[in-house]
Amino acid sequence: MxxxxxxxxxxxxxxxxxxxxxxxxxxxxxxxxxxxxxxxxxxxxxxxxxxRHNVVNRSLALVLTALLLYIPANFLPIMQLHLLGQTSDDTVWSGVLGLYNSQMHLIAVVVFLCSMAIPLLKLLCQLLVLLSIRLNIGRSYGLLCYRIYHHLREWGMLEVYFMGVLVAIVKLVDLAQLTVGLGLFCFISLLLVQVWLEVVMSPHQIWVALSGEDVHAGD
Incomplete structure (x- = not known):
């Protein structure tokens, strides 16, 4: 201290x-x-x-893991709903389409941005930042991407969407038969990996590395 x-x-x-x-x-x-x-x-x-130790390599591993989880988390079924002989698979993407088709266009756009577009853009910005440090190229673009990432941090709300999913499951469990899908586990894994990434990717070390002052950023 x-x-x-x-x-x-x-x-x-x-x-x-x-x-x-x-x-x-x-x-x-x-x-x-x-x-x-x-x-x-x-x-x-x-x-x-x-x-923190070995910030760049550890962060790169977590970013790549999160990107691999992104597609199954958003497009695999989060839950299967069985009601009156009808079965429906609910995904994050189908939720956005459902809102849009129900004439709730603005809400659909907000959900799409906060649960799909912005989290993906954040991960891509982090990937470009880490690659610029790891490969020692394009540091100016890395700085720009890191600034964009910091402006986007408050808009990626996977945890809010996850709480909405939990509320829906609790409310529907007494009305219909629910089966938890693989997409929910991928979504939870994506959320945990992103939280871990926030801890590992030390902002101070990243800013110093991007400025070219830290030759041991990958240690």
Missing amino acids: PNPVDPEVLAQLPLDELVACHECDLLLRKPPLQHDEKALCPRCGYELYAH
Whole structure:
């Protein structure tokens, strides 16, 4: 945990040696970190940044896993509904089409963007960022993609859609026979992989690596 430094001393330090807490705005001198260490704000306890091991390779593995899970999570049946002799397979995509065909066009567009389009765009941005670092090419495009990714973070709402699926299952279980499909397990796996990716892909290390300062980003 970094110690507060006298304001007069801070004023004389270069900007790349300073870090501000995102929660309480306390300005601190960056402490040197070893692998798997993290810096915490001494005032509020917020994690300022971390130095995680082998960030780029681990993040690449998770991004590729998430991309492989994307298609089955969205196009395989999440649940099978049996009612009055009728059977229907419900997927994320069929839910979007159902809303659109029910004349709820705006809601269908919002669901499509938040549950399918934006999560995919986020993964593609992360992939391009990591490849630009791993292959040491196109760092300027990597910076652009990472900025786009940060603007999209609040719009990808897989967890909200997942909660909607759980609510639907609870409400329908007494009205019809439900069978959980493989798509639900893929969807849950995709959600967990993305959460894990958020933890592993240390923003501080990625920004430093994209700026060309960190030659050990893949360590």
